Amino acid sequence: MAGRFSSKEVFMQTIAALGLPVADDEIDELWQMVVDLQEEAERLRRWVEEQARIWPNSVLGHLRI
Amino acid sequence: MLAFLEVIFSSIATVAELYRRREITPLQVTQALLSRIKRLNPRFDAFITVCEERALLDAEAAERRLRRGEGTALTGIPIAVKDSIATMGIRTTANSWLLAEWIPQRDAAVVARLREAGAVLIGKTNLNEFGWSVPREDDFCPPPRNPWNPQYAAIGSSSGSGVALAAGLCLGALGTDGGGSVRLPAAQMGLVGLKPTHALISRTGLLHAGSISDVGLLTRTVTDSAILLTVLAGYDPSDADSEPRAAVDYTRGLDGGVSGLRVGVPRGYIDKVGVEAEVREAFDRALAVLLDLGAAIVEVELPVLDYARGANFVILNAEHYAAHEDVLARAWSRYGRSARLYHAQGAFVSAADYLHARAVSRLAREAVDQALQGVDLLALPTSPMLTAEAARRPESHRRGIGASFTSPFNLTGHPAVSVPCGLSSIGLPIGLQLVGRWFDELTLLRAAFAYEQATPWHTMRPAAVVRDEVG
DSSP: OOSSOOSHHHHHHHHHHHTOOOOHHHHHHHHHHHHHHHHHHHHHHHHHHHHHHHOTTSGGGGGTO | OHHHHHHHTSOHHHHHHHHHTTSSOHHHHHHHHHHHHHHHHHHHOOEEEEOHHHHHHHHHHHHHHHHTTOOOTTTTOEEEEETTBOBTTBOOOTTOGGGTTOOOSSOOHHHHHHHHHTOEEEEEEOOSGGGOSOOOTTSSSOOOBOTTOTTSBOOSTTHHHHHHHHTTSOSEEEEEESSSTTHHHHHHTTOEEEEOSTTSSOOTTBTTOTTTOEEEEEESSHHHHHHHHHHHOOOOTTSTTOOOOOOOOTTTTGGGOOTTOEEEEOHHHHHHHOOOHHHHHHHHHHHHHHHHTTOEEEEOOOTHHHHHHHHHHHHHHHHHHHHHHHHHHHHGGGSOHHHHHHHHHGGGOOHHHHHHHHHHHHHHHHHHHHHHHHOSEEEEESOSSSOHHHHTSHHHHTTTGGGTTTHHHHHHOOOEEEEEEEEOTTSOEEEEEEEOOTTOHHHHHHHHHHHHHHSSGGGOOOHHHHHHHHO
């Protein structure tokens, strides 16, 4: 999986750090949701970077990506 | 009985005319609706709170106002309001145990405008918890059923508003739309659902409006949508995105037709998402009607819409988590199971993810604006699928696939309207979505009206409810 939460272990550590009292029987469902969300975010990141390369003078130029 | 049923299922414009002619009174209509709600709400769960006492007082006040000749287009018209829109003195729960007893001290700006116009607030309508969860039977209020076929759930976070109107329990309804939550229930319940240009209607007093959600209007006709919009649109300095603009009468020029208008169809994106066969057939028939009416149908390329759908989903996730961050940690178990997981996933959206989604937003706005320089409107199916059950399959719902045709225009802020365009073999209506230029609701509603008047779909009623009434 792309993104920062590259393993379930990191995901579990993050839940603990955020203080979210996720129950044991909720972990797998939330993990799958986060995997999907991260994939979507990664897809957007790749596309935005591609657009910045193709259209350097577009609004993305101001974002200095 | 049937004659009065005709009134109950009439448009706002028709009932207002009956009031003006003194053929019927607001109190009669309000009492009849309250009686229907008592009988039908246990079956459909459209309302979380029925405002009986308040509605009767509003109706009496409306009668006095009409007698003085001071009525507006909405005076005495019973309107239902989604229960995530604050109502002073009336509990506003967002269908969450967390807010089960919350009674706001102030009205949302949009409710204040309804009050000023003399509308009757008949009740607060059902939604999935905070508008961000998969509805469950063990929610604070169980999910509404679709009156067109009660075997199926009603879709959209503004599902209760749609059910209330489709079942003949009010004459118009307000919802909120952050990804299609007004247009989708409109499509699946044979109604008109309008999401105006971003912040044309003030969002002050909406629970967790975020940056891309707006007030939306559910009505039986396009004319009613124009009537409501005329009353509710306007500058509000307490909404940071609101802009001062001259007042517009949106009922003006509705009958101008579509002859000469160019309607763009993003066929490539529609095909990429994929639509169920009956949706495609209804959509193609709708385009043929617009063509017959004199519009030109042209294909447009808008691949950005695929990324706009994803960006809308990322932004909504981040903003829902931001709004609930501390409460989630403190009161996890007081959320429903689905709502707490849906809100928690946004904790895993980074600032970079959010800014990339914002960059997509700017690009999508540019691309849709550019497309709308070559055409006057865009046309898409409102939903790729017929049922709420299909949209709520985990692999679809977790990515917002059911909102593929609606959510891009929340991200870009363009106005969009869903009008009925067919009835499927399982008895559920199908919607046609038209999208217009920023602040050009006049052209958008004119085209929607032309289509509506050329087709029979807006005259349909849910058979299950009518059978119940007439035996």
